[in-house]
Amino acid sequence: MQFAGGVVAFRPSLNTNGIPTPMFGMGQGRVDGPDSAAQASDGYGSSLAMAPYRPSGAATITDSMLAVGAPGEDLSTTVDAGAVQVYHIKADETVVHTQWIDQNASDVEGEAEPGDFFGQRVAAVNTATNVVSTAATMRLAVGVPGEEYGAEHSESGGIALFSMLGAPGAADSWIEPGHGIPAESAPRQYTGLSLGSSPSLLYVGMPYGPAQGRAVYGFPWNVASGGAPTQTFKPGEGGLPTDVGAFGATVR
Template sequence: MTRHDGGVPKEPDNGDHAGTGAHGHSRRVAIAKKAGLLAVFALAHGRPYAAPAQAAAACAGGASVFNGDGIRDVATAAPEATVAGKKRAGLMRIVLGGGKGAVEISQESPDVADGAEAGDRFGTSLAVYDADLDGCADLAIGTPYEDVGPERDAGYVQVIFGSTEAVGRDKASKGFLQGSAYPIGGTPEQEDWFGYAVTAGKSITGNPFLVIGIPGEDIGTVPDAGTLGYIYGTDFKGTAVSQDSVGVREEAERYDRFGSSAAATDRHIAVGAPRESRGTVAGTGGLRAFAPPINTDDIPRPLFGMGQSRTPDPDTAAQTDDHYATALAMAPCRPAGAAAITDSLLAVGVPGEDLSTTVDASAVHVFHITAAGTVSLVNWIDQNTPDVGGSPEAGELSGQRLAAADTTTDVVSTSATVHLAVGVPGEDMGEFSEQGGVHNLPMIGAPGASDVWIGPGAGEPAARTYTGLSLGTSRLSSTSARRTAAGRCGPYTVLVR
């Protein structure tokens, strides 16, 4: 493959029908461009890293345990990093739990395919799952600005395997792109942005799956309609799904950008089309939901599709540039009366939502998806919601990024166990414009009952830090949980950039 210097990080735009409009679209995109600075599961970087200590003899299993020692690790993405002199080539750093050092991974690493080149932005998106079911967690890493031959920004995704030698040290990576030699098929094209969003998991039948967003994909003569690639099983079979696929709600339309966002649990998958139009109203947005098992049409089973009309209160009107489903987050849910987890909670970011006369004040909708695939609204959250901190202001972009977690999966889900982090990167704090921050809220129950505001961390306050433009979650070890419980934080941490 050959690549080019990608220049300033970019967000897929809305094509020729959006413009800047009354909703300040150009400002939203300018802020969104900062997202490339650090991806989900983000922590500060730039400090020296020790060589990793000896890992466990065999994979002990567990989410986010890359070296199989049973102690959770943290994956840190730096897609803007310079690698081997190549600007914005991107890299990953894995901080190993238990004080065992860290591992740095880039496309220059021995067991990682391809090579680092300027503008790749390796690590723009990432997901953690056990792709080969060996008990060690693996990383799926999106590089949507990778050039494929002459096709600029066609995109590329790699699965980098964990092992007892730590992630990326014992087994060659598995790469995916579009083409007849790959399970998804298709053809790599300029600005497909293959891997712009990724999410992954393991179905209730134990089958690993990986969802790859391709929001710039043309469907026939329809530009930037978007599609998703679906990789499943330990033998890495694959298929492609668009809004023209059998059983999928709506149809592929110009500039929908289906695949711009994605989230999943073991039972449900949600994929966003935030630039979808409704009638003559441009950029309203929508999403499609699936179940992981492959159906007779060779795609994950479609469940439903929805947009703003699914929210009966307080606003059902789809408005220009609402960008519904710009961000998605899901958490498993055990409903009352159930003996185990059967359902999911889905959070949907609507950063372009106007609240009364306040433009782009934004909102987040939370839904309950049942085992049967039915969906109902649980919460509408904005800064008018009782006891939620702050007040609605133009351009706050609340919900531009989301992260969710169920901290205690062996009990009935309550407001104390299912948490939602809501990025508000456009929040003004006193004299500092667009300093940003994060709301940490319960997904169910009264959102304001335990709202905790997280502002910028160490360092001097400053304008345009856009805190909350990248989010991730992690359940802590039991020892850490006991320590944080004393501080009333619970066994849950939010990682913020």
């Protein structure tokens, strides 16, 4: 099916043929979850994020958690609502599907709507790599650039935050322009298209929309819904040049 998508993992070394050896491949038809069969234009693999994971009983980090975005996923008749799938990659290279996340999941803020493109970007982190991983330390951010708040604020966008462990609605929160993000909500801001991560902060780029809101904001990974950023980079401040187009379009 055209543009259904897929993911292939390779070893980080070259084999005797001078190329990386494939470890495993994944697609939507090989996991459990609602509407999990591969469909045209799902875009599975459009975004990827991996974080180191130390399971209970392990003396060190041995595993990883992988999030895969499928922003073109249709949820029943809700076209291009989007979804994210989470996998536990074990030390023996076994891959276990652990979560299907969408905005219709139980207790998750908001609801899936056509053209949300939930999962167009994802970012993940383990905020405490020196201890056994928990729901509080394994965090995932999901960009929802097509989220809108009425016709006057089409494609304003937003970002949903989850734990990579447990039920999606058990530890989720939501930020958007005017609700946590210090920028007025406006059409075509596409909030969630630019995400970056460090062990302490989620970085959100706001390159589009009104000029006064264009900036990069750093949020604690466990920020509550509507919580404020703790760090801001803005053109014309802190030694940054003033005349910068699309500032924050890419954050790493």
